[in-house]
Each structure stands twice: as structure tokens, then as C-alpha cells.
Amino acid sequence: MTDSTRNARRPRRGRPGKPAGDDGGDARRRLLQAAAGQFAAAGFAGTSLRAVARDAGVTPAMIAYYFGDKAGLMEAVLVTGLDEVLGALEAALDDGGGDSAPALERFVAAELEALTSHPWIPRIMVQEVLSKDTPLRQVFVDRFASRALALVRPAMAADLAAGRLRADLDPRLVILSVIGMCVFPFLAEPLLGPLVGYRIDDDFAGEFVPHTLALLAQGLGAKS
Amino acid sequence: MTDSTRNARRPRRGRPGKPAGDDGGDARRRLLQAAAGQFAAAGFAGTSLRAVARDAGVTPAMIAYYFGDKAGLMEAVLVTGLDEVLGALEAALDDGGGDSAPALERFVAAELEALTSHPWIPRIMVQEVLSKDTPLRQVFVDRFASRALALVRPAMAADLAAGRLRADLDPRLVILSVIGMCVFPFLAEPLLGPLVGYRIDDDFAGEFVPHTLALLAQGLGAKS
DNA sequence: CTTGTTATTAAATGAACGATTAATTAATAT
DNA sequence: ATATTAATTAATCGTTCATTTAATAACAAG
Numbered sequence: 001m002t003d004s005t006r007n008a009r010r011p012r013r014g015r016p017g018k019p020a021g022d023d024g025g026d027a028r029r030r031l032l033q034a035a036a037g038q039f040a041a042a043g044f045a046g047t048s049l050r051a052v053a054r055d056a057g058v059t060p061a062m063i064a065y066y067f068g069d070k071a072g073l074m075e076a077v078l079v080t081g082l083d084e085v086l087g088a089l090e091a092a093l094d095d096g097g098g099d100s101a102p103a104l105e106r107f108v109a110a111e112l113e114a115l116t117s118h119p120w121i122p123r124i125m126v127q128e129v130l131s132k133d134t135p136l137r138q139v140f141v142d143r144f145a146s147r148a149l150a151l152v153r154p155a156m157a158a159d160l161a162a163g164r165l166r167a168d169l170d171p172r173l174v175i176l177s178v179i180g181m182c183v184f185p186f187l188a189e190p191l192l193g194p195l196v197g198y199r200i201d202d203d204f205a206g207e208f209v210p211h212t213l214a215l216l217a218q219g220l221g222a223k224s
Numbered sequence: 225m226t227d228s229t230r231n232a233r234r235p236r237r238g239r240p241g242k243p244a245g246d247d248g249g250d251a252r253r254r255l256l257q258a259a260a261g262q263f264a265a266a267g268f269a270g271t272s273l274r275a276v277a278r279d280a281g282v283t284p285a286m287i288a289y290y291f292g293d294k295a296g297l298m299e300a301v302l303v304t305g306l307d308e309v310l311g312a313l314e315a316a317l318d319d320g321g322g323d324s325a326p327a328l329e330r331f332v333a334a335e336l337e338a339l340t341s342h343p344w345i346p347r348i349m350v351q352e353v354l355s356k357d358t359p360l361r362q363v364f365v366d367r368f369a370s371r372a373l374a375l376v377r378p379a380m381a382a383d384l385a386a387g388r389l390r391a392d393l394d395p396r397l398v399i400l401s402v403i404g405m406c407v408f409p410f411l412a413e414p415l416l417g418p419l420v421g422y423r424i425d426d427d428f429a430g431e432f433v434p435h436t437l438a439l440l441a442q443g444l445g446a447k448s
Numbered sequence: 449c450t451t452g453t454t455a456t457t458a459a460a461t462g463a464a465c466g467a468t469t470a471a472t473t474a475a476t477a478t
Numbered sequence: 479a480t481a482t483t484a485a486t487t488a489a490t491c492g493t494t495c496a497t498t499t500a501a502t503a504a505c506a507a508g
Contacts, residue, residue: 456503470490
């Protein structure tokens with residue numbers, strides 16, 4: 001499906017040499033975009049550079065030219081997306097710091113909205129960063145995880161001190177549960193979307209953020 | 225790491241022919257075990273049959289003999305594990321039906337305990353079933369998802385009728401959030417385990433089940 | 449105009465992979 | 479005893495892959 005829909009776009013492959021005019025510099029961006037989609041859909045090992053190059057309308061040699069090798073391409077894809085998400089998280093948590101909503105609520109909302117714009121990030125993460133001990137993991141830790149945790153932990157401590165967070169829960173496990181609630185729908189959408197009945201489009205965050213906040217605020221139990 | 229630790233076990237590969245005595249029938253089981261580990265760690269495309277066979281102490285031709293081809297091996301791995309998990313869920317939800325804990329609580333506890341015994345299942349699912357439209361997906365839906373949902377949905381309805389579940393939440397999204405909370409720690413353990421501070425061993429369910437139930441029961445908010 | 453740099457292609461290389469086949473041995477049935 | 483079946487290895491085939499190399503064309507600077 002991914003093939004047949006995108007294939008007919010670039011049927012002709014030109015003669016060697018620098019292309020004329022306004023196409024210049026575009027190939028790198030198209031390669032990143034094609035690679036993000038294919039890495040998310042088929043994983044690192046399951047993605048062939050030939051297919052990425054074909055999707056981007058260039059030859060595989062261009063990947064070596066711009067990114068060195070396959071791992072370099074994956075790294076470029078990942079850091080490009082992660083930087084954008086981290087920026088959104090920083091903006092949401094540094095916000096004033098005064099009387100706004102509890103920090104964990106702002107964190108959840110910002111994360112869900114950022115992921116809605118980059119739905120391939122969780123899939124690449126789980127497939128290539130979470131389970132395997134690849135060089136990418138260090139990139140992820142340094143470039144994203146450590147900074148994100150540095151934002152969240154003091155915010156949680158502030159919530160706790162202000163009495164806006166239960167004191168009898170293990171903070172480690174709270175982080176785990178909250179991240180899981182936020183990230184899992186993006187992982188499972190291709191299967192559970194049709195089955196349960198949801199779709200990740202521009203409106204998804206608008207629907208899922210209130211639900212998640214309501215669930216986190218009071219749990220599942222009926223009001224007594 | 226996976227290589228060097230498991231490698232030295234079966235250094236010698238015998239002469240051709242049926243092995244004598246009590247080894248018979250063991251190769252199939254060892255292949256399933258080795259394949260589960262490698263599929264979970266490296267994904268379907270990232271796993272080579274040569275490596276699985278080496279890990280199991282046989283030749284790659286044995287995989288064709290027992291499972292036909294690579295896809296058949298993966299399918300056998302998956303259904304073997306899923307059947308065991310489904311059995312645990314059925315046992316937990318069919319339990320009497322009387323005055324025990326809310327069904328969603330029993331579901332959560334049973335799922336977490338079953339996954340603790342088969343921690344590779346969520347990783348294979350996310351990597352090979354959730355995101356890609358492979359033949360495995362139908363296997364998963366028929367063999368597990370449809371039956372599990374058939375167990376959960378009436379149980380949730382009963383909870384709702386008995387006033388043990390908030391009526392103002394979207395049931396579709398509740399299922400999504402609950403599954404995400406349960407499954408995500410298994411996906412993220414290789415990365416977040418050392419970082420956040422938890423390990424999936426025999427005691428994990430004993431620690432995580434009470435936390436999850438407490439969080440689901442009342443949410444994060446401090447008691448007023 | 450020439451010279452160098454940048455961006456691109458076509459073609460070749462070598463390794464790894466999944467799958468197949470033929471040979472081989474043990475167990476079992478006749 | 480003998481034939482048949484079950485379980486296993488060794489060897490190899492054809493394919494696909496990532497990567498490398500050499501050639502080529504546009505463009506910029508002198």
C-alpha cells in the first residue's frame with residue numbers, strides 16, 4: 001500500500017550530474033521524510049535503503065552522500081523529530097510556573113499534542129531504541145530522555161509539595177504509567193484503531209487529552 | 225551479549241542422522257525458545273534463521289522441517305505464548321462472577337501476572353503485529369484479541385451497571401488507557417528499567433499490580 | 449573560459465540471508 | 479532381516495542488501 005500509492009510520483013530517473021534549477025537541496029529533506037515513514041512501518045532491519053531512495057526519487061548513493069550509512073540516516077531521522085517534541089515539552093513546562101494547571105497535566109497535554117504531529121516517533125522508539133542496545137539509545141538518552149526527565153521530576157515534586165499529587169504512590173511507577181497511557185495509543189493505532197474505534201488525526205489530541213486528564217484526576221471509580 | 229552468553233552451550237554439531245535416545249523431540253522446543261528471544265530482541269526482519277538455529281544447537285534446515293519457513297516459525301512462537309496468556313485471562317474473569325473485586329481489577333492483575341511470565345510477548349506484538357499489516361495480525365486477532373475483548377467488554381458493562389465504574393468516561397478510551405498502562409512497562413524495560421529503576425522479574429507483578437490498581441481506583445489527586 | 453566544488457547517477461562488489469536438496473542415521477513397522 | 483519413516487547435517491543456490499567507485503553535469507569563483 002505504501003508502495004503503490006507513493007510510487008507513481010517519480011517514475012523517471014535522470015542521467016548523472018547535478019540537476020538544474022530549483023530542485024537543489026530538496027533531496028535530503030525528501031530522504032528524511034521517506035525514511036521516517038518506512039522505519040516506522042517496517043523497522044530498521046526491515047527497511048531497505050533502495051526502497052527509501054526510490055520513495056524519495058533518488059538513488060541509494062545519495063543516502064551515503066548525505067548521511068554516511070544506514071545508521072546515520074536513522075539517527076538523523078530520530079534527532080530531527082525528537083528535537084521538535086522536546087521543544088514542545090519545554091515550552092509547556094517552563095510556562096510561567098505560577099498558578100496554572102498541575103505540571104503533570106500540562107506535561108500530558110503537551111506530550112499528546114506533540115506526538116500527534118509526529119506519530120511515527122513512538123513506533124521508531126519502541127522498535128529501535130527501547131528494546132535493543134543500539135548506538136541510537138545513547139542518542140535518545142542524551143538528546144531527549146535525560147532532558148525530559150529533568151523537566152518532569154521537579155515539576156512532580158512541586159505538585160507533591162503543593163498537595164496536588166497523592167503521596168502514597170511510588171513516583172517511579174507513576175511516571176511509567178503516565179508515559180504508557182500517553183504513548184500506547186500511538187503504538188497500537190494500526191491494529192486497535194479500527195478495532196476499538198479511534199484514529200490519529202489532527203483532532204486526536206483534542207479528544208484524548210481530556211479523557212486522560214479526567215482518568216488521571218479521579219481514576220475509574222464512580223463518585224461516592 | 226545474547227550471543228556470547230548463550231553461544232558456548234552447544235559448541236559441537238553432530239553428524240547427520242537421527243540422534244539417539246532421549247534428545248528426540250527436544251529440538252523443536254529449543255527452536256521456539258531461541259526464536260522467541262531473538263524475535264523479541266531484534267524483530268522479525270532483524271532475526272536471522274542461522275542465528276536462531278545456532279542458539280538452539282541445530283542447523284537452519286530444522287526450521288524448515290518443523291515450521292516450514294521463517295513466517296511459520298514466528299507464527300508458532302506467537303500462538304504458543306498467546307494461548308497461555310489467554311488461558312490466564314479466562315481463568316481470572318470467569319472466576320465465580322459473584323462478589324469478588326471489580327472485573328477490570330481482576331483483568332489488570334491477571335494480565336500483568338501473565339505478561340510477567342512471558343515478557344517477550346508485548347515486544348513481538350508491537351514490533352510485528354501492531355504496526356505492520358502482516359498475516360500474523362489475523363492470527364493475533366482471531367486467536368487472542370477478539371476473545372479477550374469478548375471477555376472484557378461484558379465485564380466492564382457489569383461493573384458499570386453495579387456502579388463500580390464511572391459513567392462519564394468513553395469506554396473505548398478506557399480500554400486503550402488501561403491496556404497501555406499494563407503493557408508499556410514491558411516494552412520499555414530495557415531502556416527505562418535502568419533509568420527509572422525497575423526490573424521485570426518474578427516479583428514485578430507483585431509490585432506493579434497494587435500500584436496500578438491504586439492509580440486506577442482514585443487517580444493521582446490527593447484525597448480531599 | 450577554466451578550475452573547483454557540489455549534487456547526482458550507473459554500475460560493481462562482496463557479504464548475508466532464506467530456502468532447497470541430497471545424504472545420513474536411528475527408530476519402527478513388516 | 480528388510481523396508482519405511484522420522485530427524486538431522488552439510489552443501490549450495492539464487493536473491494537481496496548496504497556500500498563503494500567512477501563518471502557526469504550544474505554551478506560558482508577566478
